[in-house]
Amino acid sequence: MTIAVVGTGIAGLACANRLQQLGKPVKLFDKARGPGGRMTSKRSAEGYLDLGAQYFTARHPAFMAQVQQWQQQGVVAPWLAAMSQFVAGKLLPSPDAQLRFVGVPAMHSPLRQLAQGLDIHYQCQLQRIWQQDHYWWLQDTTGQDYGPFSQVVLTVPPQQAAALLPAEFSTLLPQQILTPCWAVDLQLTRPSGSNVGGIFVKDPQLPLSWLCRQNSKPGRAGPEHWLLHFTAAFSQQHLEQPASFWQELAAELLARVVAQPVEVAAAICHRWRFAQIAEVAQPVPPVSLAAGLWLAGDWLRGGRVENAWLSGTEVAEQIQND
Ligand code: FAD
Numbered sequence: 070m071t072i073a074v075v076g077t078g079i080a081g082l083a084c085a086n087r088l089q090q091l092g093k094p095v096k097l098f099d100k101a102r103g104p105g106g107r108m109t110s111k112r113s114a115e116g117y118l119d120l121g122a123q124y125f126t127a128r129h130p131a132f133m134a135q136v137q138q139w140q141q142q143g144v145v146a147p148w149l150a151a152m153s154q155f156v157a158g159k160l161l162p163s164p165d166a167q168l169r170f171v172g173v174p175a176m177h178s179p180l181r182q183l184a185q186g187l188d189i190h191y192q193c194q195l196q197r198i199w200q201q202d203h204y205w206w207l208q209d210t211t212g213q214d215y216g217p218f219s220q221v222v223l224t225v226p227p228q229q230a231a232a233l234l235p236a237e238f239s240t241l242l243p244q245q246i247l248t249p250c251w252a253v254d255l256q257l258t259r260p261s262g263s264n265v266g267g268i269f270v271k272d273p274q275l276p277l278s279w280l281c282r283q284n285s286k287p288g289r290a291g292p293e294h295w296l297l298h299f300t301a302a303f304s305q306q307h308l309e310q311p312a313s314f315w316q317e318l319a320a321e322l323l324a325r326v327v328a329q330p331v332e333v334a335a336a337i338c339h340r341w342r343f344a345q346i347a348e349v350a351q352p353v354p355p356v357s358l359a360a361g362l363w364l365a366g367d368w369l370r371g372g373r374v375e376n377a378w379l380s381g382t383e384v385a386e387q388i389q390n391d
């Protein structure tokens with residue numbers, strides 16, 4: 070019988086892909102218009118802009134093999150730009166030996182590859198999951214029911230998972246909470262002349278965690294774009310501020326970091342409500358809240374792309390072994 074996977078971020082797609090390889094029929098559901106979740110990039114006139122995940126690293130052998138396959142398929146490439154850090158009011162080079170990867174032409178490109186050949190219901194926001202006669206059922210916000218399913222894999226952040234589940238299960242959810250992140254992309258009227266790639270912010274005076282010159286990534290041509298991520302604490306404190314607040318502040322802070330005037334041609338502000346989880350001390354092994362009800366996602370292992378992929382893949386393998 071078919072297995073339902075909720076969410077087409079990297080955890081859901083990795084899970085569904087592995088289940089399909091293992092010969093299990095699978096159906097996916099996502100409220101969005103396409104795959105990607107927090108790796109989704111925004112299409113602009115000149116190409117894609119990464120507003121969520123900026124790059125990923127690969128340390129686990131299984132994920133390294135997946136990344137190699139994506140490179141062969143042309144949907145992932147190394148990002149070799151110079152890294153810097155902003156510390157004590159200064160922008161300093163901060164070279165390291167870490168290999169970082171990005172999707173090409175967009176962060177979600179490898180996810181589109183994973184989604185190929187899968188049965189996916191997009192623009193399908195679920196509001197309820199319940200069990201009846203040992204089978205699982207889903208209901209979307211229009212009242213349409215889907216099922217029966219032998220198993221359900223929930224890959225949505227825990228705050229969203231809790232809203233879908235009956236109280237008897239939602240109270241069993243692990244306590245990890247994702248914090249928000251406001252992201253701002255600024256298109257400049259003229260090139261800054263900077264050769265910086267990414268900037269890790271280590272200065273408590275600045276409410277930013279990260280800046281990135283988008284054009285330093287492979288496959289991102291066109292006018293110069295900078296992406297800024299605000300810290301979780303500042304994003305939370307000013308969660309409801311309008312885009313104009315974020316755009317103005319981002320332009321002011323970018324000018325301060327690159328130490329030159331900045332003239333903005335266009336801006337995109339995006340609020341990620343459930344963005345980031347603090348490093349988890351111990352990855353949580355595949356979690357089953359009840360027979361046939363599974364949890365997966367980055368939040369169980371620590372908020373990184375690799376961890377989300379590993380989490381989804383592990384649940385698929387656990388289902389196979391059960
Ligand atoms: P998600 O990608 O969140 O997928 C969950 C999916 O569930 C979404 O597609 C959503 O639409 C869907 N969904 C939710 N509720 C419902 C519902 N009720 N019905 C139907 N569908 C639903 N990681 C890195 O490794 N490197 C980085 O540089 C990096 N930077 C980041 C920057 C930001 C701003 C953010 C937000 C994240 C960043 N991350 C980074 C983390 C990385 O993006 C995540 O770890 C990873 O993408 C999570 O994947 P996931 O599949 O677990 O969850």
Ligand code: NAI
Nearest residue numbers: 125126152153154163164165167250269298344345372373
């Ligand atoms: P990584 O190894 O490049 O970075 C891990 C951390 O090490 C960085 O956050 C940074 O603090 C530090 N670091 C790495 N290289 C550095 C350098 N050259 N100079 C100074 N500091 C450096 O990547 P990894 O482990 O794959 O982590 C993923 C990244 O995703 C992290 O940067 C994390 O902060 C980011 N992320 C951001 C989210 C958000 O909401 N803004 C959500 C989830 C992850």
